[in-house]
Amino acid sequence: MNRKRFLAAVLGTAMIIPACSGGSGDNKPAGAAGAEPQNKPKAPVTIEFAAGLDATGEFAKSIERFNKSHPDIQVKYIELPQVPNEQLTRYTTWFNSKSKTPDLLMADVTWPKMFASAGWIAPIDEYISADFLKQFYPAAVDVAKIDGKQYGVQGWIDVGMIYYRKDLLEKYNQKIPQTWSEMEQVAQEIMKKESDPNLVGYVFQGAKIEGATINWLEFLWGNGGDVFDANGKIKVDTPKAIEAMKKMHALVHTSKISPVSVATSSPNDNQIVFGNGNAIFMRNWPNTYTSLKETKVSEKYDVMPIPKFEGGKSQPSTGGWVYVINNSSEHKKEAAELMKFFLSDAEQKSMLLQTSKIATNRNALADPEVASKQPISTVAQRLLETAKSRPALRAYEQFSRAMQTEINLVLNGQKDPEQAMKDAQKEIDKIKE
Template structure:
């Protein structure tokens, strides 16, 4: 059955997943994947059909909780989880073993471990991504959520200058300027510039997306084949490991003439068999928890199984219909805070900017 996925073509009833192009009020439109950050915008515009009556509580519990949260807007389920991505802590198993350490579960422990790796083994202890771009928001969400903070809380209140957020952003800056385990280049690096030094064998640990495991095991692209593993990201004391969610989820257009047929299609796409097929054929990580217990997945995509805990710790970026503006404002503010300091004052100003947006 998975053969049907090998060369997917646009379905005649499928519609664009971009918010600005979503033709939801046309009768022909039926269903489409949505980037996880677009869900609230589409729902606020009234362009998607609420799914509360079509998705049981039991079915919702079969997906990772963070994905269900990302698919929910103002208490209503407006998208069905499909596939996910999340950040994980990649580390050199040989270096960790040589130091007699285990993957750190606390951010300050990570700084200590990275410093020891850097002192004894590699030029760079820990890499992450802080380029003024969307990736900065992803890393930011992980640091803040792992300190029990929220940029925007469920009520819609802006909390970006809360003590938890200030502490998290200050630590991000301290990784470069105080602990000196991350080079200042991280302030201009996104995914690939940060990945290359790691797979070249010059870095002890790194935050990155799920695709990196496969790259690290490819001898054509990596000098550390067989020396890399992945673990959940650390947290602050009293917090929990948190990974920023990526991926695409499924929605039904409000203007669809055949909502029942669209829901049947969505239930099939989100089902165990289809999610397993997409995982094996395309590397799309399932949103349904039980798929990670499938023996075929462990054999065909072992890295996904390793990342199950990271996906389970997934947290969404701010759920708001104004996400694009919120993201740009935060990118600018947090970038200034990381480079120039005055974290508290910069985040206080950012709160006022965000309140004007949301």
């Protein structure tokens, strides 16, 4: 073979080799202009997270921390209106259209059963272990445990508590009451000795709102009762449920430590009355603790557990929001990673310190820095051990509306407790669960 034929053969082979090894079929050598890299980095998965508007900006900062530490997953934050009903409307629209996004979302504590029953949210058992769940208070887990499957974990939690005038109890040498009867006695004693016509004994939420149902549930649970019978059916026309309603009625119409105005009051209304120094006891939520520091009772109040019936147990109701995963999402595993990140010790601690929301993670809530900066956290730890989630019902809203109506009539003195519970049962029996 002469020199020219030899060079031609070699060059021809050199042009074939890159095409075979690269597998692209475009005959471009590696590194040549326009060639695709052989080990091109995989594009990150983008997921969407939906929650109510966060005025503090902490959610956005948390997502930024996640995106930096998880280059393979990037999160887009979808801010929703703060009003729960508006959020529910948005979620319902997405779910009914089988939208693949948002992937992860925050649901009110009364929604998981409804969402799960409709097939809208996915079980998370394959992503989150039983050991992982042990980090959280029971109510934060139970709220999304439906028919034996775990559908989410509560991200932050509210827990009912009683605010009391420690200065007045100390002034008259009164012990912190444990039962409703003891509270009535203490309040009556202080009201009598203070002789202040503006001072009432106890304010709570009795208007035709969710708060009325929550308060009644706390009376019921503190009496050892429940809304479910032995067959799992909703049953409120029971001796213990009637006793709970009778006690609410008695506070207003017998011992009269509560004013009739509780039948029109909300948490904010109660806070104003207590903050002005016109109530000895008040049922409210943790966020009130800081707000009262700017009122007339600053440095004069403390908190205690919800009272119970004799022989019962204090069981405050919880509120708050739950992380759940869209069942139509194509990125459930990644959504679960974001959920676990939000629920981690560090992120729960940061959320608590920056927003005053009560963490569901035991380690975060017990952190020394949290205790020093958010004193309410120490009390919350104790209360959360016995706290209960509201009943897991697909039609919870209908159940609550039926109860609100009857509770309000009882507090107003327009109906006796026995008849109210019978009428509530009739309405509840119409609900298709």
